[in-house]
Amino acid sequence: MTEGVVYEVNDGIAVLRVDNPPVNALSPHVRLALNELIRKADEDPAIRGVVLTGTGKVFVAGADIKLINMPRTGPTIGDFLAHVEGMRKPVVAAVQGTALGGGFEIALGCHARVALAGNRVGLPEATLGLIPGAGGTQRLPRLVGAAVALEMIVSGRHLEVEEALRLGAVDAVVEDDLLGHAFAWVDRLLARSLLPRARDRQPSGDMTDIEAARTAFDCKAAELGTNGTAATQAAIAAVADSFDRDFDEALAREIEAFTRLRTSPVAQARIHAFLAERAARHVPGVKSDTPRRPVDTVAVIGAGTMGAGIAITLANAGYAVCVVDAAVESLDAARTRINTTYGDLVGRGRMSAGAAETARARLRWFSDLAEGVAEADLVIEAVYEDMDLKKRIFAELSRLAPDHAILASNTSYQDIDALARETARPERVVGMHYFSPANVMKLLEVVRGAATSPQTLASVLDIARRTGKIPVVVGVCYGFVGNRMLWQRTVQTQKLLLEGCSPREIDTVLTNFGFRMGPCQMQDLAGIDVAWRLRKARGERMEPVDTIADAGRWGQKTGKGYYLYPEGVRTGVDDPELLEIVAGVAGRLKVPRRRVGGEEIRKRLLFPLINEGFRIVEEGMVERPGDIDVVYLHGYGWPRDKGGPMHHAETYGLKRLADDLDRMAETLGEEELRPTRFLRELADTGGSLAEIDART
Numbered sequence: 167m168t169e170g171v172v173y174e175v176n177d178g179i180a181v182l183r184v185d186n187p188p189v190n191a192l193s194p195h196v197r198l199a200l201n202e203l204i205r206k207a208d209e210d211p212a213i214r215g216v217v218l219t220g221t222g223k224v225f226v227a228g229a230d231i232k233l234i235n236m237p238r239t240g241p242t243i244g245d246f247l248a249h250v251e252g253m254r255k256p257v258v259a260a261v262q263g264t265a266l267g268g269g270f271e272i273a274l275g276c277h278a279r280v281a282l283a284g285n286r287v288g289l290p291e292a293t294l295g296l297i298p299g300a301g302g303t304q305r306l307p308r309l310v311g312a313a314v315a316l317e318m319i320v321s322g323r324h325l326e327v328e329e330a331l332r333l334g335a336v337d338a339v340v341e342d343d344l345l346g347h348a349f350a351w352v353d354r355l356l357a358r359s360l361l362p363r364a365r366d367r368q369p370s371g372d373m374t375d376i377e378a379a380r381t382a383f384d385c386k387a388a389e390l391g392t393n394g395t396a397a398t399q400a401a402i403a404a405v406a407d408s409f410d411r412d413f414d415e416a417l418a419r420e421i422e423a424f425t426r427l428r429t430s431p432v433a434q435a436r437i438h439a440f441l442a443e444r445a446a447r448h449v450p451g452v453k454s455d456t457p458r459r460p461v462d463t464v465a466v467i468g469a470g471t472m473g474a475g476i477a478i479t480l481a482n483a484g485y486a487v488c489v490v491d492a493a494v495e496s497l498d499a500a501r502t503r504i505n506t507t508y509g510d511l512v513g514r515g516r517m518s519a520g521a522a523e524t525a526r527a528r529l530r531w532f533s534d535l536a537e538g539v540a541e542a543d544l545v546i547e548a549v550y551e552d553m554d555l556k557k558r559i560f561a562e563l564s565r566l567a568p569d570h571a572i573l574a575s576n577t578s579y580q581d582i583d584a585l586a587r588e589t590a591r592p593e594r595v596v597g598m599h600y601f602s603p604a605n606v607m608k609l610l611e612v613v614r615g616a617a618t619s620p621q622t623l624a625s626v627l628d629i630a631r632r633t634g635k636i637p638v639v640v641g642v643c644y645g646f647v648g649n650r651m652l653w654q655r656t657v658q659t660q661k662l663l664l665e666g667c668s669p670r671e672i673d674t675v676l677t678n679f680g681f682r683m684g685p686c687q688m689q690d691l692a693g694i695d696v697a698w699r700l701r702k703a704r705g706e707r708m709e710p711v712d713t714i715a716d717a718g719r720w721g722q723k724t725g726k727g728y729y730l731y732p733e734g735v736r737t738g739v740d741d742p743e744l745l746e747i748v749a750g751v752a753g754r755l756k757v758p759r760r761r762v763g764g765e766e767i768r769k770r771l772l773f774p775l776i777n778e779g780f781r782i783v784e785e786g787m788v789e790r791p792g793d794i795d796v797v798y799l800h801g802y803g804w805p806r807d808k809g810g811p812m813h814h815a816e817t818y819g820l821k822r823l824a825d826d827l828d829r830m831a832e833t834l835g836e837e838e839l840r841p842t843r844f845l846r847e848l849a850d851t852g853g854s855l856a857e858i859d860a861r862t
């Protein structure tokens with residue numbers, strides 16, 4: 167065995183089986199082995215053909231993403247395929263599992279492709295800000311046509327092999343005995359005078375397909391107000407090459423484009439996001455063999471917007487859900503809201519009527535807490551943010567819920583340990599912080615209390631994944647990770663308004679950065695009155711937002727907030743009256759007004775937020791900096807092209823960031839804006855967050 171690839175001979179056919187756990191990525195040793203072994207098979211007169219396959223659920227998952235930043239060494243997949251294409255012996259890909267990126271490109275370069283039913287293939291490089299780099303942009307258009315190839319490459323989507331067969335990307339799909347079928351293909355190809363090679367075919371379609379893609383892309387870019395992604399443009403150019411350039415010249419241009427894109431900030435950010443999402447699944451103390459508590463029935467306490475969203479999420483995933491609320495009118499309202507949501511989903515073709523009905527039938531409604539939680543394996547409390555109320559509920563749940571049941575709170579801020587202390591089962595108390603709307607947003611902050619057991623955590627993480635959420639485990643602190651950091655942005659937004667910025671100026675800076683909406687638009691959507699009410703109850707005030715709320719401007723729901731929302735307009739229209747209100751508050755508070763530039767706005771909105779992220783890492787509230795990026799990518803709309811706040815800090819430069827924060831603290835006279843000890847230390851010692859991520 168050459169490392170990473172097993173070589174076996176079966177009745178004169180060499181089987182090359184890639185075996186590089188976990189996903190058979192094309193690490194340097196695998197590329198080396200493939201190149202050596204194909205030569206060995208070719209040179210051995212006793213071998214009449216080759217079958218190439220993988221091990222386990224994945225055929226080959228493509229380039230080794232963990233090493234993608236390293237300079238390429240040793241023989242490449244391009245070399246391997248060039249050898250295959252020069253061979254007189256047939257080479258057949260036996261695709262036994264998922265074939266992605268370079269994995270699928272290897273298959274495209276073989277003389278035939280046989281796939282086991284139920285698997286997927288695709289070229290997902292675009293999702294990483296890349297294009298295929300092993301001939302995919304040249305061979306795929308020759309097999310499926312330029313239009314289909316472009317769609318596949320630009321979207322990066324994974325296809326069922328059955329669809330790939332229909333399109334011509336694979337030659338056969340078989341239900342069983344894959345190797346037997348692949349051997350038969352070797353013999354069938356031996357009977358031909360010429361071996362079929364994708365490179366010898368003409369791409370079907372013509373330049374109008376390329377022009378159509380370019381136009382569609384330009385329209386989309388115009389609609390988004392961006393120049394689009396470099397990867398999309400490179401993909402279109404590469405597929406265009408398949409028409410008007412020599413095959414080998416086009417291959418050389420493809421790898422050139424791939425190499426150029428690989429070091430681009432967008433690819434670096436997207437690759438970081440991919441790896442951070444996987445790393446966040448590794449939770450200290452939780453292993454694959456940690457025992458889980460079986461959970462079938464979940465009680466959701468509180469039938470507000472959050473409770474209803476959580477109930478839908480759980481019912482869709484097959485859990486029996488008991489929605490509990492003492493107020494019968496709240497239960498009725500939730501039932502109506504849930505019915506409307508399912509109606510919308512069916513209406514928009516997102517769910518079949520049958521599936522919606524089945525999910526709805528899993529919901530039961532209770533006004534009595536004892537009855538509602540009697541059968542629960544998990545209880546999720548989702549009442550409003552009143553700690554005394556939550557404490558009372560947890561004390562009652564401790565008495566009423568079955569002994570084995572896990573008790574979770576959906577609080578956005580409060581102390582999970584204090585809630586655990588109200589119960590006789592602190593090891594089965596945990597935070598499950600959903601984001602609104604809970605049936606749509608992917609992020610779930612799973613809050614690990616001081617006493618939360620690995621078993622509880624493992625069970626909750628399983629439920630999160632089964633319901634399609636992306637869970638990130640965080641520690642107990644006020645606001646946890648996402649909201650604690652966001653608070654810094656809220657504070658700066660308010661200060662910027664008082665200093666003279668309009669909501670539009672503030673929001674535009676962030677939408678230009680890549681967010682779908684800015685802080686003022688977000689508050690208008692969520693409702694300005696929510697935090698205003700909370701502050702009122704505590705006797706606190708924040709300006710100018712509370713004066714804006716005093717004026718009945720609560721956001722979209724009242725038709726005006728930071729912006730005006732005339733009938734049917736959801737994007738918001740600038741309102742001079744709002745500017746007058748803010749100017750009035752600034753005058754009253756004697757805040758000097760000035761013109762603030764875009765760069766200052768961006769730094770003030772983002773850097774204090776990022777600084778708080780460093781504090782969170784320093785306090786050990788997350789396992790690794792990358793976890794914060796996952797929170798922001800999936801819960802706060804941080805643009806994937808920018809990788810997340812911590813990745814952004816690293817790209818910007820930790821030293822520059824720390825110095826900027828020092829300067830900001832001095833010019834604004836706000837000592838709390840100083841870089842945290844941890845940031846300053848990393849900045850001064852040349853440390854890096856990526857190194858910390860890699861260590862965990």
Ligand code: COA
Nearest residue numbers: 188189191227228229230231232266267268290291444445
């Ligand atoms: N290179 C290196 N490591 C990879 C990898 C790749 N191409 N693809 C996945 N991995 C790693 C993951 O980081 C994870 O590592 P960990 O166990 O240390 O956390 C492990 O393999 C399992 O991956 P995961 O995504 O959790 O497994 P899955 O079964 O859910 O999905 C795939 C498997 C192959 C569908 C999925 O991993 C995937 O889409 N990979 C990327 C494919 C790709 O984009 N290829 C083109 C590269 S240019």
